Amino acid sequence: MRADYWTRFLIPPGVWLLALFAFPLMLVLALSLGYVDDLGRAVYGTDWSNYAEAFNPTYLPVLIRSVGYAAATVALCLLIGYPIAYYIARFGGRYRYALIAALVVPFFVNYLVRTYAWVALLSDEGLVNNFLVNLGLTDRGIQMINTPWAVIGGLTYGYLIFMILPVYASLERMSPSVIEAGKDLYGRPFRTFLHVTLPQTKQGILAGSVLVFLPAVGDFVSAQLLGGPDTYMVGNLIQDQFFAANNWPFGAALTVVMMLFLSIWMIGYLRSASRDARGAAI
Amino acid sequence: MSEAIRLEDVSKSFGEYEAVKDVSLTIEKGEFFSLLGPSGCGKTTTLRMLAGFEIPTEGRILLEGEPVEDVPPYERNVNMVFQSYALFEHLDVADNVAFGLKRKKVAKDEIRKRVEESLELVSLADRAKSHTNELSGGEKQRVALARALVNEPAVLLLDEPLGALDLKLRRQMQVELKQIQREVGITFVYVTHDQEEALAMSDRIAVMSDGEVVQCGVPEEVYEHPAEAFVAGFIGVSNLMEGIVQGKDKVKLASGQSVKAPLPEGCDKGEKVQLSVRPEKITLDDFERGMVTLEGTVAERVYQGVNTQVTISLGDGASVVALEQQTYRASADDRWEPGAKVKLGWHPDHCLVLR
Numbered sequence: 248m249r250a251d252y253w254t255r256f257l258i259p260p261g262v263w264l265l266a267l268f269a270f271p272l273m274l275v276l277a278l279s280l281g282y283v284d285d286l287g288r289a290v291y292g293t294d295w296s297n298y299a300e301a302f303n304p305t306y307l308p309v310l311i312r313s314v315g316y317a318a319a320t321v322a323l324c325l326l327i328g329y330p331i332a333y334y335i336a337r338f339g340g341r342y343r344y345a346l347i348a349a350l351v352v353p354f355f356v357n358y359l360v361r362t363y364a365w366v367a368l369l370s371d372e373g374l375v376n377n378f379l380v381n382l383g384l385t386d387r388g389i390q391m392i393n394t395p396w397a398v399i400g401g402l403t404y405g406y407l408i409f410m411i412l413p414v415y416a417s418l419e420r421m422s423p424s425v426i427e428a429g430k431d432l433y434g435r436p437f438r439t440f441l442h443v444t445l446p447q448t449k450q451g452i453l454a455g456s457v458l459v460f461l462p463a464v465g466d467f468v469s470a471q472l473l474g475g476p477d478t479y480m481v482g483n484l485i486q487d488q489f490f491a492a493n494n495w496p497f498g499a500a501l502t503v504v505m506m507l508f509l510s511i512w513m514i515g516y517l518r519s520a521s522r523d524a525r526g527a528a529i
Numbered sequence: 530m531s532e533a534i535r536l537e538d539v540s541k542s543f544g545e546y547e548a549v550k551d552v553s554l555t556i557e558k559g560e561f562f563s564l565l566g567p568s569g570c571g572k573t574t575t576l577r578m579l580a581g582f583e584i585p586t587e588g589r590i591l592l593e594g595e596p597v598e599d600v601p602p603y604e605r606n607v608n609m610v611f612q613s614y615a616l617f618e619h620l621d622v623a624d625n626v627a628f629g630l631k632r633k634k635v636a637k638d639e640i641r642k643r644v645e646e647s648l649e650l651v652s653l654a655d656r657a658k659s660h661t662n663e664l665s666g667g668e669k670q671r672v673a674l675a676r677a678l679v680n681e682p683a684v685l686l687l688d689e690p691l692g693a694l695d696l697k698l699r700r701q702m703q704v705e706l707k708q709i710q711r712e713v714g715i716t717f718v719y720v721t722h723d724q725e726e727a728l729a730m731s732d733r734i735a736v737m738s739d740g741e742v743v744q745c746g747v748p749e750e751v752y753e754h755p756a757e758a759f760v761a762g763f764i765g766v767s768n769l770m771e772g773i774v775q776g777k778d779k780v781k782l783a784s785g786q787s788v789k790a791p792l793p794e795g796c797d798k799g800e801k802v803q804l805s806v807r808p809e810k811i812t813l814d815d816f817e818r819g820m821v822t823l824e825g826t827v828a829e830r831v832y833q834g835v836n837t838q839v840t841i842s843l844g845d846g847a848s849v850v851a852l853e854q855q856t857y858r859a860s861a862d863d864r865w866e867p868g869a870k871v872k873l874g875w876h877p878d879h880c881l882v883l884r
Contacts, residue, residue: 427582428615430602432629432676439603442628446619 279499289495297500313481317464320402328410336418393475401469410455417451533716539588550740563727566737608677623657647679768849810879811851822874
């Protein structure tokens, strides 16, 4: 009877999920089997050619580029985010919540708007180049925008907080006496970090990597605003099918393929990573 | 015996707060030495300075004759058993124990051998491959102990290691810890706020209060001859009675009665003192010649199984507690009900005059 009582509360979110999550997903699946008629309208059907087209080798470089940018973004987020999370968790004292809040606040601003700010910074006549020219360090400024670095930088800036928060949580959960134990047992500071702190925060690093990688690989804002034709990502490809090429069925097929690809990849990654965590213990 | 640790006028301040004030101690090799005191008395800070986690503001710390106050923990030949165990959850039991030896780059074969031996020592040989979160509190404690002892440190530091265990397990671990210490012969410095634990296990005890060592000695000495009212009150139950020195070995109690009491050196007539008598030294019958006797009224009587605790009011607001063994008369129904007039007495030798 108790179980029945609590199950009731599952009905509203269940309905919500069905109507606004599962149903649209079905629409995407159905659409991916459709075709475009002569008037350019999407028509439902049972046409697998969109999938054949999705696996066309011309798109392979786009996929590889997207995964590469996302992986670079994860690496950068880890390199920047871990030290920040570490210092706040270990030395933030009573200011730690204020510091975390200070990190989160910029993310209240829309991602698109923040990326435009980067455009203003990095463009050929942007703030950074003006500054460099005024200093006399360069004649015409440096090409920064439209490079892979600008895109990866934009992605890193956009998703950094998703690395910091889980890493911070795992560091805060760790007892400081564990680090002391490492030092007490002859671990020099770097060794202690490597053999104690890092493995104990592995769950946070894993969670952060997934949270950064997934949106980064499908992102189109950063590549669109900060990149050029050479930095075209999967997200741009899909977006263009919907808004430029007006080929919704193909866009839907690409979305489904991408979703399956990422799911398989993530499941494999998480399983092997958690096996590692257990393997190290056994 | 040679000395393992010497503290010379060691002080430690955190900003304005003085946690440890001018502590000087010498701990002999192979000794089981306890730092005993209430929380905030500076005992843990002292231990952390020995471990190298805190650097003294002033004074010197010598480990086997060498000054170590600036030596970081990973270069000190001391190991610590933490209050919260602080086990490495990502490693199994054997790897936890092997951690220190690996960092010291000991040969693999020797690591395996020594890990086995020390797990044997703490009776955990069959749990070598277990994950730390499969262990009970007592087992975790043993792993923490083995992890420290396997390095054969000059001194083992223990920070309230039994604090998280239940009473029965605690008693059992006390005995075991003492046995292990005798077996390995390593100097133990043991921090605790539990006076019974300190009395039961230690070779010597330093009682700390407000950052200072107020008394240091063997358990019998600290218990039987507390140097200060604080020690008398903190270690065991003590009856403290106000009095004024009246003359040679005479103290006048607040009730007006004079009693015989051995005065410490240099007590002047008219000086205010406190008389301390342990509850188990007070008898309510079987008085002997030369005993001090007082009159009182039974205020409360609590049956405790092993003995009966009788609180006796002395009429002037003061009261004393007496412990009576369960002799035939003590357990008789018609004795020492609340309100009954009783006579109580003790040997003058069993009372202490504290200034």
